[in-house]
Amino acid sequence: MTMLDRRLALLGGLAGLSACAAQPTRFPGLAVNEIPPVLAPVRANKNRLFDITACLRPFRAAGPRLDTEMLGDTLVVHNYGHGGSGWSLSWGSGTVVLEKALARGDGNIAVIGCGALGLTTSVMALRMGCGVTLYAKDLLPQTRSVRATGSWTPDSRIALRDPAGPQFGDLWERMARISWKTFRSYLGVAGKPVEFADRYALSDTSFEANRALHEAQNTLGFASYGSRIADLTPGGHMMPPGAPPFPTKYVRRSENLQFNLASYGHTLLGEFYAMGGKMEIREFHAPSEFTQLKQKVVVNCTGYGARTLWKDESIVPVRGQIGWLVPQPEVTYGFNYRDVQVIPRSDGIVVQLLEGGDMRGYNDGNEAVDRAESEEAVGRIAELYSRFT
Numbered sequence: 001m002t003m004l005d006r007r008l009a010l011l012g013g014l015a016g017l018s019a020c021a022a023q024p025t026r027f028p029g030l031a032v033n034e035i036p037p038v039l040a041p042v043r044a045n046k047n048r049l050f051d052i053t054a055c056l057r058p059f060r061a062a063g064p065r066l067d068t069e070m071l072g073d074t075l076v077v078h079n080y081g082h083g084g085s086g087w088s089l090s091w092g093s094g095t096v097v098l099e100k101a102l103a104r105g106d107g108n109i110a111v112i113g114c115g116a117l118g119l120t121t122s123v124m125a126l127r128m129g130c131g132v133t134l135y136a137k138d139l140l141p142q143t144r145s146v147r148a149t150g151s152w153t154p155d156s157r158i159a160l161r162d163p164a165g166p167q168f169g170d171l172w173e174r175m176a177r178i179s180w181k182t183f184r185s186y187l188g189v190a191g192k193p194v195e196f197a198d199r200y201a202l203s204d205t206s207f208e209a210n211r212a213l214h215e216a217q218n219t220l221g222f223a224s225y226g227s228r229i230a231d232l233t234p235g236g237h238m239m240p241p242g243a244p245p246f247p248t249k250y251v252r253r254s255e256n257l258q259f260n261l262a263s264y265g266h267t268l269l270g271e272f273y274a275m276g277g278k279m280e281i282r283e284f285h286a287p288s289e290f291t292q293l294k295q296k297v298v299v300n301c302t303g304y305g306a307r308t309l310w311k312d313e314s315i316v317p318v319r320g321q322i323g324w325l326v327p328q329p330e331v332t333y334g335f336n337y338r339d340v341q342v343i344p345r346s347d348g349i350v351v352q353l354l355e356g357g358d359m360r361g362y363n364d365g366n367e368a369v370d371r372a373e374s375e376e377a378v379g380r381i382a383e384l385y386s387r388f389t
Ligand SMILES: Cc1cc2nc3c(=O)[nH]c(=O)nc-3n(C[C@H](O)[C@H](O)[C@H](O)COP(=O)(O)OP(=O)(O)OC[C@H]3O[C@@H](n4cnc5c(N)ncnc54)[C@H](O)[C@@H]3O)c2cc1C
Pocket: 054, 055, 056, 057, 058, 079, 080, 081, 082, 083, 084, 085, 086, 087, 088, 089, 112, 113, 114, 115, 116, 117, 118, 135, 136, 137, 138, 139, 140, 143, 144, 145, 146, 147, 148, 149, 150, 151, 152, 153, 154, 282, 283, 284, 285, 301, 302, 303, 304, 305, 306, 309, 318, 319, 320, 321, 322
């Protein structure tokens, strides 16, 4: 494919499959059913950043805390510490903790926290016929959860290999499988709370070299479990040289599940209220305050907040920052290029610098926004598009 062809394919000169099929030489090596649709360019300009958010992943080396404890006559079931995987694992994690919470036959439960874990756990408990009161200091729009990338990333900074041990892999797999199946029911729903989008990995160096670099950067030994669910998730493939409408030497295409969190949050809250869930704004200052609730089964979904509330110093902050470009509904694909991740969410185009791999932001509790970081990320994707000229 010539540079001009690439430019046409990217900018809309090739009007979809029928035109592509009529001009197969523009996509050498690609079967007709593999030809990408017209790809609109992201308008990568720092002036289009309408928000920049920073947040902390609640990481625990041994994996999320899902055990129980008794405080007087109150059963507390923990559900926190999901690192960079909280949205992805939420439904599976909720299943695991509700099995423990409901074991005593008391269906009147309190859930503490209105982030990814608290909301999904509440919705699941309501579906099971429980009475649920959700207590939280902040509602979803103010939580850290809403500042997430919004991608299916079930083993992103979820644990370290050795502290988690082999048994956590089995638990992780169960949670990931339950979650994946549950997200299925949100596909095709009005407002697209959850959807699939094409994702391109773009590189001028080989992916083997990139993988080796990421392994070398993984000095702590973050666990990786993705191969356990390879049968579930769509597989990616290398695109033949010259075929894809991108100017980089190596291009890999896959399909990824993404969460449009504005819409997804509304959908979850709608379900919560429709099924009779009750919500109370309340801050807890010590675990003993849980025993003052009228509910005697409490699910603790306080995320990073558990570090202070439960004095759980096993939670390590992993900082992450996102620059939000004005949404472009015509951009239907995401990509990674020069350590920048771009996700085409309906509530904003996510632009995130990932340099440094999983160690990036590790043990950094600074939630102040660094504008220069997001402008650097936008600059790198502007440079990608400048290569088309
Ligand atoms: C930059 C970034 C990108 C991410 N991307 C993804 C991704 O693509 N996919 C994915 O699956 N995950 C991702 N994550 C991880 C995900 O966001 C977290 O795992 C998840 O948000 C944790 O949710 P939570 O409900 O446990 O915590 P939170 O969202 O922090 O919610 C905690 C709730 O508890 C309440 N609370 C806390 N303390 C108290 C208290 N003392 N009293 C009363 N209420 C309290 C809070 O008000 C809040 O309502 C990302 C994280 C970051 C930082």
